[in-house]
Amino acid sequence: MVSIPLRVLSDLLCQALALAIPNKLECRAIIQKLLDAYLDVDVADYMLNPLCTLSPTMQQKLVEALNRLKKQEPIQYIIGSTYFAGNHFKVTPAVLIPRPETEEWVTFLMQHLTNPTSILDIGTGSGCIAITLKQRFPEAVVTAIDISKEALAVAAYNAAQLGVAVRFIEFDILTDPLPASNWSLMVSNPPYVRMQEQTLMHANVLDYEPHLALFVEDADHVLFYRRIIQLAARHLSPNGTLCLEINEALGKKIVDLLHLANFKQISLYKDMHQKERWVTAILEDNH
Structure with a gap:
């Protein structure tokens, strides 16, 4: 001793x-x-x-x-947890480490939304977004999807530890059809780092965090956004809200995609570092 x-x-x-x-x-x-x-x-x-x-x-x-x-291994993986929106979340190399910028837009949403009844989190990872939203809107039915079995296991553990009821489903957003359901809020922090940007990244991210959750091919770097917007146009309730975390270099392209899909009230927001970081849009009831 x-x-x-x-x-x-x-x-x-x-x-x-x-x-x-x-x-x-x-x-x-x-x-x-x-x-x-x-x-x-x-x-x-x-x-x-x-x-x-x-x-x-x-x-x-x-x-x-x-x-x-x-x-250069991230401290969060070494100690096995990180802090997000008032809670400790388990993290492993199967999930991205939740970022302060993500916490910022989730907090913004919680302050500006009025009681969504159903929420879908696309690419849930550690479950931090879905769980945090369920805590804020306990009456909402919350579903979270991810392609990774390992990530879903981490997310389910976090929900159980925090006593929060979220339905987790293994799902490939690019190929699987969503259930015949509508949601009043859809959120996602999809893979948005272009392969060409790898040279700008620190080793603690590039060498340890899951590339499946980070990268998108240069040939079609709005692939996930286009697919999510298509699904949201079909599966958001009338006057439902879509919120996406974005690559700071892709803000205008994503806004254009939302306009093409007939979304309204499209707003692009900057994060604490003055980088364009998230976008919200409303699917107005035109029927």
């Missing part, structure tokens, strides 16, 4: 990571997440600088975590 002040331990771990993560603030934030998860500490503990006791098992866990961090 080794006893060491928490702040000293944090500093030592940061020093060990300095070459792999030269940004000191980023490095310290990652180490704090690691220690929070492994030692169950919080910000006050760092300020008070209490002694922590490390067993040989815990020492080994920290060494293994450091080695994984040095290889």
Whole structure:
């Protein structure tokens, strides 16, 4: 057993990571997440600088975590969870790590929608969007689909842990027909990174997060958007809402697709970084 002040331990771990993560603030934030998860500490503990006791098992866990961090593996996969909209969600390499930008538009939706009765989440991944919306609109019937069995297992676990009833279905959005149902809200964060953009991506994303959920071929980079918009035009209830997270470079193209499909009240929004990040549209009742 080794006893060491928490702040000293944090500093030592940061020093060990300095070459792999030269940004000191980023490095310290990652180490704090690691220690929070492994030692169950919080910000006050760092300020008070209490002694922590490390067993040989815990020492080994920290060494293994450091080695994984040095290889650019995301801290969320190492500790097995991440924070999204007030909850901790399990994440594995089978699902994308939920992003703050996604949380931003989901929060926006929750603040601006009035009680959708039925919700469909396309490409649910960890289930964070569907589960969060179900928590906000508990009376809504929520369905979430994904092509990945592994992702659906993670999403179902998260829903069970949070006590939320969401129906999860294995589904290929490009080939499978949707059930003969209508939804008042359809949402999606589909694959939208063009293959040509791989060179711009950091290793912690490119080498570890699921390419199935990230990339779309350059030859047809609005493939998923076009298909989702087609399905939404058939399966949204009159005056239903469609919300899509988008590639910042594709905003105009997606707005054009929505116009062609006769959607109205189309709005393009910028995220906290002033990048075009999501679009909403209404399928007006013209019948």
